Amino acid sequence: MNNSLDKGVEEKILVAAYSVFLQKGKAGTRMQEIADKAGVNKALLHYYFRSKNNLYNAVFKQVVEKFILSIVQNLNFSLGFKEILKEFIFQHIKTIKDNKQVFKFFFSEVWMNSEEVMEIFQKTLNIQNKPVYAVFYERIEKAVKEKEIRAIDPFQLFINILSLDIFFFVIAPMYFTIAELTPDEQEKAVRDREKEVFIFIWESIKFRKGK
Amino acid sequence: MNNSLDKGVEEKILVAAYSVFLQKGKAGTRMQEIADKAGVNKALLHYYFRSKNNLYNAVFKQVVEKFILSIVQNLNFSLGFKEILKEFIFQHIKTIKDNKQVFKFFFSEVWMNSEEVMEIFQKTLNIQNKPVYAVFYERIEKAVKEKEIRAIDPFQLFINILSLDIFFFVIAPMYFTIAELTPDEQEKAVRDREKEVFIFIWESIKFRKGK
DNA sequence: GTCTATAATTCGATAGAC
DNA sequence: GTCTATCGAATTATAGAC
Numbered sequence: 001m002n003n004s005l006d007k008g009v010e011e012k013i014l015v016a017a018y019s020v021f022l023q024k025g026k027a028g029t030r031m032q033e034i035a036d037k038a039g040v041n042k043a044l045l046h047y048y049f050r051s052k053n054n055l056y057n058a059v060f061k062q063v064v065e066k067f068i069l070s071i072v073q074n075l076n077f078s079l080g081f082k083e084i085l086k087e088f089i090f091q092h093i094k095t096i097k098d099n100k101q102v103f104k105f106f107f108s109e110v111w112m113n114s115e116e117v118m119e120i121f122q123k124t125l126n127i128q129n130k131p132v133y134a135v136f137y138e139r140i141e142k143a144v145k146e147k148e149i150r151a152i153d154p155f156q157l158f159i160n161i162l163s164l165d166i167f168f169f170v171i172a173p174m175y176f177t178i179a180e181l182t183p184d185e186q187e188k189a190v191r192d193r194e195k196e197v198f199i200f201i202w203e204s205i206k207f208r209k210g211k
Numbered sequence: 212m213n214n215s216l217d218k219g220v221e222e223k224i225l226v227a228a229y230s231v232f233l234q235k236g237k238a239g240t241r242m243q244e245i246a247d248k249a250g251v252n253k254a255l256l257h258y259y260f261r262s263k264n265n266l267y268n269a270v271f272k273q274v275v276e277k278f279i280l281s282i283v284q285n286l287n288f289s290l291g292f293k294e295i296l297k298e299f300i301f302q303h304i305k306t307i308k309d310n311k312q313v314f315k316f317f318f319s320e321v322w323m324n325s326e327e328v329m330e331i332f333q334k335t336l337n338i339q340n341k342p343v344y345a346v347f348y349e350r351i352e353k354a355v356k357e358k359e360i361r362a363i364d365p366f367q368l369f370i371n372i373l374s375l376d377i378f379f380f381v382i383a384p385m386y387f388t389i390a391e392l393t394p395d396e397q398e399k400a401v402r403d404r405e406k407e408v409f410i411f412i413w414e415s416i417k418f419r420k421g422k
Numbered sequence: 423g424t425c426t427a428t429a430a431t432t433c434g435a436t437a438g439a440c
Numbered sequence: 441g442t443c444t445a446t447c448g449a450a451t452t453a454t455a456g457a458c
Contacts, residue, residue: 009441009442023323024238024323025236025238025319025323026239027235027236027238027239028237028238028323030432030433030434031433031434031435032432032433032434040442040443041442041443041444042434042435043435043436043442043443043444044441044442044443045434045435046434046435046436047441047442048441050435051434051435052433052434052435104322107318107319107381107382108236108318108319108320108322108323109319110385111315111319111384112234112235112236112239112319115388118385118388118389121385121389122388122389125389150414152411153403153407156403156404156407156411159378159379159404159407160375160407160411162378163374163375163377163378163379164371164374164375166374166378167370167373167374167377167378168370168374170318171318173322174321174329174332177326177329177333178329178332178333178336192364192367193367193370196364196367196370196371200363200367200371200415201415203361203414203415203416204411204412204414204415205414208419210421220423220424241450241451241452242451242452242453243450243451243452251424251425252424252425252426253452253453254424254425254426254453254454255423255424255425256453257452257453257454258423258424261453262452262453263451263452263453
């Protein structure tokens, strides 16, 4: 039987599937490759998950959770807005860097696929009937009201922040390749980008008396 | 024989392939579907392009060209920087809206695939041994020097603009679905976004005397 | 050049022994 | 629960007639 060192076959399969689906996409993934990576027989994949589609959905659910977690985790709303923003960007970019595959996968796969997948996304996004980004909006509105920042639509600011956080790191591997950067140069590019995002946003939104 | 109304079989195939690959991705595309859409026999696809991979590469090349064209077209460098920026964002977003599929495809497919694909990208990007974005950099540097805008690294500003232009429109279909927007609301969201991008950037970079 | 027919292979899925 | 063996469908690619 399973001893305590065994992870359980079902989870081993899920871990392997996660890795392969993220690398190859849904259509590009082969059940055999997942089985090999999990160290089990291909038939077991069907025993536990019945079909490739089911296995994919299980993986996709995890990806969505990671994506959403990357936004809502580590928010400390007791600080001033400037510090909240700085801290959020720092943490968010850190998460993106540690989960590049997740973000690539997320943007790659969502399109191709059905309402089935969109439904998983929608369900996961709405926790307790409240979208995860709602707290964000409220804090932004407060910051505007209390003149911590200039007047700006919370939704737009939210999208602006996500855009600037995510876009570069999604295209970074491509950029590194075509610009032929050395590993050292790549690290520098990442550090430069991390600094830039907060400055750029803050320069745009900080409240200025004169105006 | 072909009369002048015929587009030529090779091009008909390419047009069909473009449409199917953009919708389904490389792994998800079936040669039969391309043949059906082109109104020709499947065997002809292999006659003209020898393999699915070749056909894919031909399509990918076109996509890269559109992507790059979306950045370099419609640049009028005789204006002041504020007007150049406004005009660029306007035109760029227009192109993105008209070619949503291209951008989705571009971000979806580049990762999965080989150096083969990256090589096509690199070749297309460097025209006359000069990256297409070089003219951009020079104009930004000039704007900084002449105090049209605050000091900012041209590369970072370039990435910031692309991020804010592209990201929203790439995730928009997903956003529309999960937020359950009506077509009218969707149009409004797009118009709001178009306005926001320029304002946000300009507020961040415009030169301010006091400082 | 274009078509039909089919080869060759890959892949998801399942039956059935243990 | 796990494995071997294999089915059957799907898919790329090609041979060969016209």
